[in-house]
Amino acid sequence: MRKTSQLSPEDRNIRIYETLFSWILKFFSVLVVATLVGILATILIQALPSFRDAGINFYTGKSWDPVFKHFSATPFVVGTLATTVLALLISIPFSLSIALFSGFYLHPGRITSTIRLLIDLLAGIPSVIYGFWGLSIVVPAVRQFELFSGRVPYGVGIFTAALILSIMIVPYAASIGRDVIALVPSDLKEAGLALGATPYEVVRWIVMPYSKAGLLSGILLSFGRAIGETMAVTMVIGNANKIPGSIFDPANTISSIIANEFAEATDPIYVSHLIHMGLILFISTTAIGLFGRRVIKKWSSH
Amino acid sequence: MSSVSKRLATDLLFKGVLGLATVILFIPLIMILYYIIVNGAGAISWAFLTSLPKPPGEIGSGIGNAIVGSAILICIACIISVPIGVGVGVFLSEKPTHTIAKMVRICLEILQGIPSIVIGIISYLWVVLPMGGFSALSGGIALSLMMLPLVIRSTEETLKLIPQSLKEASLGLGVPYYRTMTKIIIPAGRPGISTGIILGISRVAGETAPLLFTAFGNPFLTFNIMKPVNSLPSLIYNYATSPYSDWQQAAWGASLVLILFLFTLSLIARTISTR
Numbered sequence: 001m002r003k004t005s006q007l008s009p010e011d012r013n014i015r016i017y018e019t020l021f022s023w024i025l026k027f028f029s030v031l032v033v034a035t036l037v038g039i040l041a042t043i044l045i046q047a048l049p050s051f052r053d054a055g056i057n058f059y060t061g062k063s064w065d066p067v068f069k070h071f072s073a074t075p076f077v078v079g080t081l082a083t084t085v086l087a088l089l090i091s092i093p094f095s096l097s098i099a100l101f102s103g104f105y106l107h108p109g110r111i112t113s114t115i116r117l118l119i120d121l122l123a124g125i126p127s128v129i130y131g132f133w134g135l136s137i138v139v140p141a142v143r144q145f146e147l148f149s150g151r152v153p154y155g156v157g158i159f160t161a162a163l164i165l166s167i168m169i170v171p172y173a174a175s176i177g178r179d180v181i182a183l184v185p186s187d188l189k190e191a192g193l194a195l196g197a198t199p200y201e202v203v204r205w206i207v208m209p210y211s212k213a214g215l216l217s218g219i220l221l222s223f224g225r226a227i228g229e230t231m232a233v234t235m236v237i238g239n240a241n242k243i244p245g246s247i248f249d250p251a252n253t254i255s256s257i258i259a260n261e262f263a264e265a266t267d268p269i270y271v272s273h274l275i276h277m278g279l280i281l282f283i284s285t286t287a288i289g290l291f292g293r294r295v296i297k298k299w300s301s302h
Numbered sequence: 303m304s305s306v307s308k309r310l311a312t313d314l315l316f317k318g319v320l321g322l323a324t325v326i327l328f329i330p331l332i333m334i335l336y337y338i339i340v341n342g343a344g345a346i347s348w349a350f351l352t353s354l355p356k357p358p359g360e361i362g363s364g365i366g367n368a369i370v371g372s373a374i375l376i377c378i379a380c381i382i383s384v385p386i387g388v389g390v391g392v393f394l395s396e397k398p399t400h401t402i403a404k405m406v407r408i409c410l411e412i413l414q415g416i417p418s419i420v421i422g423i424i425s426y427l428w429v430v431l432p433m434g435g436f437s438a439l440s441g442g443i444a445l446s447l448m449m450l451p452l453v454i455r456s457t458e459e460t461l462k463l464i465p466q467s468l469k470e471a472s473l474g475l476g477v478p479y480y481r482t483m484t485k486i487i488i489p490a491g492r493p494g495i496s497t498g499i500i501l502g503i504s505r506v507a508g509e510t511a512p513l514l515f516t517a518f519g520n521p522f523l524t525f526n527i528m529k530p531v532n533s534l535p536s537l538i539y540n541y542a543t544s545p546y547s548d549w550q551q552a553a554w555g556a557s558l559v560l561i562l563f564l565f566t567l568s569l570i571a572r573t574i575s576t577r
Binding site: 094 | 317326328330385392396402423479504514
């Protein structure tokens with residue numbers, strides 16, 4: 001290779017551009033890594049005062065009352081778990097049906113592409129519109145039901161939030177389920193059918209056992225997705241900062257308490273406690289996401 | 303009843319249950335779209351789209367500032383995330399085994415899973431606090447963080463599919479590497495990359511949570527990116543949770559505008575990617 005001084009000015013320019021180009025690409029890539037490290041570091045540092053102030057009480061305490069400086073995440077952890085688990089329970093039959101329908105029963109054609117289109121539409125509706133629809137249609141309906149069944153007619157609450165959340169996670173859960181079910185080797189399915197098993201028996205004895213691990217991690221991934229959901233839940237959960245006694249009680253989730261109080265929090269320690277909850281949210285969604293995807297990847301590779 | 307016909311009946315029943323569950327699921331979808339169209343269509347007029355919000359009870363309230371605000375936020379998000387995203391995507395597809403590339407992949411996986419409300423906190427701490435106030439810039443940065451992983455992924459996936467021979471032909475003709483990439487490879491992948499960008503825009507255009515404490519909202523029209531701005535999703539949130547019926551009416555109108563925008567985007571993405 002010739003030295004730079006021996007190159008014509010044109011070639012030298014090219015070489016400069018060449019190095020510049022590869023440096024820019026590398027710089028952008030490092031920037032992405034630095035951003036993520038920065039995000040993690042920022043949340044950790046900002047949550048430190050909260051760790052020091054509340055300590056273990058943040059997880060064992062029972063109340064959240066900024067006026068009296070009682071800060072405990074328990075009501076919101078309970079609220080989040082109740083809402084998301086209930087939402088998953090409601091949505092699993094539906095996501096599984098769609099996954100089986102489009103991944104096993106139907107051959108690719110007009111019906112599957114229609115189902116896919118409708119699922120895409122469902123996935124494309126913004127969270128805030130789900131919340132608005134929930135507020136104006138689902139909340140009055142639940143209120144009627146509560147009146148009818150002799151409960152306090154809040155309308156808003158964990159049950160309402162879970163109903164709406166369950167609709168919102170179906171597209172995500174169904175698409176994972178469909179991919180997992182489509183990975184079941186066709187010779188297994190065809191062998192079952194050739195032996196005279198009905199499609200139901202193939203699903204029951206071949207498809208389901210084979211894809212169990214994949215489906216379970218799909219449920220886990222949907223759970224991770226659901227706990228971070230903010231707007232729709234915030235609008236219909238009723239925003240009560242206490243540990244809910246029943247699924248019809250108003251409550252708050254981790255994300256809805258941040259959405260409600262972060263902009264109004266003036267006391268630095270108050271802000272730090274809210275960021276601490278953001279950290280809980282960040283760590284749990286990340287851990288669930290990484291773990292779930294690892295399981296699916298490992299499962300689908302053999 | 304013979305055992306075979308029993309089995310066949312079970313099969314039919316199962317199929318029926320699956321079909322029923324699928325149909326039931328689409329009831330809320332149809333309901334949501336129905337309510338948005340019926341309630342929203344009545345609210346929309348040229349004046350509604352162009353004028354500013356008014357206090358409840360006054361006639362002629364509009365969402366002009368929210369449309370402008372959403373456009374500003376999306377522009378900022380694109381200006382930040384498109385060059386970086388395409389650059390990183392090129393890097394990942396060119397040097398898939400590089401140490402930095404491996405680290406970037408892990409980071410992307412995590413970044414994509416961060417709840418939007420946490421992104422809002424980050425942008426608040428990074429931009430709002432140092433600048434001393436809510437701003438369109440901080441909202442745009444929050445949205446760009448959410449858009450970035452999608453742009454990177456789609457660029458990487460697209461460029462991987464471009465035949466190696468195209469690159470070799472260009473390099474063989476003596477075209478420098480950087481010109482091969484910018485003039486041959488990236489243009490060849492343009493449909494895929496633009497689909498990714500459009501999908502990224504449609505992901506962030508409906509986001510409210512990251513804007514709550516960044517772009518914040520603003521009842522007035524502003525083009526200044528250092529000032530808080532309104533956006534369609536924030537306007538829907540504020541109006542939907544307000545007790546005034548004419549504000550809720552405006553929220554339906556804004557929902558219809560937002561949904562139409564998002565559907566148009568996905569339609570464009572579909573046409574580009576199937577061409």
